[in-house]
Amino acid sequence: MSQFVQKYLEIVEKKDSVLCVGLDPALPSQREKNVMPTDNRIEFMKSIIHDVAPYASAIKMNRQYLIGLSVDELKQLNVLIHQNNMLSIIDHKLGDIGSSNASAIFWFKEEGFDAFTFNPFAGNISEATKLAHNKGLGIIVLTLMSNPEAVFQKQAIINNEPLYLYVAKKSGEAKADGVVIGATGHVTSDDIKDIRIAVGSDCLALVPGVGVQGGNADAILHYFGSRIMINVGRAIIYSDDPIKMARMYKNKFNEQRIRINQRRIRF
């Protein structure tokens, strides 16, 4: 099993949580709702990290909200995350090839992250996984997303299979650490089962779309067991009470896990 997945499973057991908190810090000037009460992204993220630390096993930061922050600023955050016994994922959706991917991975390491998300449109999943593992980082590959237009990932056929299964197989062969699977919309229980078979038993699932978007992680919990990171962003970080909301989601996912484990044939 990969170093990253092993570390994650130890934290899940210790903290009894599969909650990953997504940090999307938006400036008040940036949009109308879901914005920080301050202009200071680092202070806001620090405060959320403190709030959710007892309830979360991982933090995911979306790069599209971190542009302009220094390596040292992010490193500080990642030290804090590690002190609080969580893993830190940069949701970068890296999708270059060769030396450009190597450059990004160099910087992720400098910033102190444990893993990153990868976009497979350019291919080179195996190359990127090697680059990641050489730096001691985990890689989590976008595989089947749940926004309506991503349904083309099911409709496009290659080698007699849908594109998302092609990506899942490549990810499994490369020994990538995880796959991103959406939890709403067109993603069915059978899709998730097929992905789980394709990636093998060591790979984890990162699951967005459960908080505000209203998705349900039941099927992913069924097929991936504890090897799941359920991400909740806005519903926690922009709520009036992030502590309460983080605790609520942690408990909710644990009740789901217990319910599903009871009827689950070990997969």
Next chain:
Amino acid sequence: MSQFVQKYLEIVEKKDSVLCVGLDPALPSQREKNVMPTDNRIEFMKSIIHDVAPYASAIKMNRQYLIGLSVDELKQLNVLIHQNNMLSIIDHKLGDIGSSNASAIFWFKEEGFDAFTFNPFAGNISEATKLAHNKGLGIIVLTLMSNPEAVFQKQAIINNEPLYLYVAKKSGEAKADGVVIGATGHVTSDDIKDIRIAVGSDCLALVPGVGVQGGNADAILHYFGSRIMINVGRAIIYSDDPIKMARMYKNKFNEQRIRINQRRIRF
């Protein structure tokens, strides 16, 4: 025609060049070859911008090499680029959806870029194009890449067509400003023709792979005419004489344009 394409064509005419210089500033500690002679990415990029300004119509910066730089630092660079009558593209390969894309686009604007590259794996090309145009930015969509593994963009079939044509049609419908087309390997003249028909006559082609990688832009020049940005990175910025190399590529592409225009039936 889009504001971005119109501006670009004016510069191409004025400067008599379709050269775009790619900035991939790597620290000496980052890898073995193709590194800067300094640790200061901003100073290095400034010096290259000065060197290539007489010969280039655009600068493309790859985000994977810019991580950790501040908004103000990049803004300074972009002011310099504009003072030298070039356009500036952030090669970000943005591939999120909804508010995350909006956040990235907010920051691209703050940084002073004119356009960005977009990765269509999550779909939402039309949504992203609207967000870009609302901010006065151009969007250039990855469509058919030339690295060997990207051949799946031709092999995956959707609506009885290869995936890259599906992307090209969506980009054309969305009125995206440009498409990225690789110039080597499996990309054929017929592929380029099909993309050109799908995206329409206002869309430009951004073409990587021509310098060190040894690709040939003949077919893209044939079908896209002056609506082409031919990117050269390493072969200029890490050469002993960036001025000489930029001039050489400018002239080389112009000779190609003249040769191809002579035998070209207006498309």
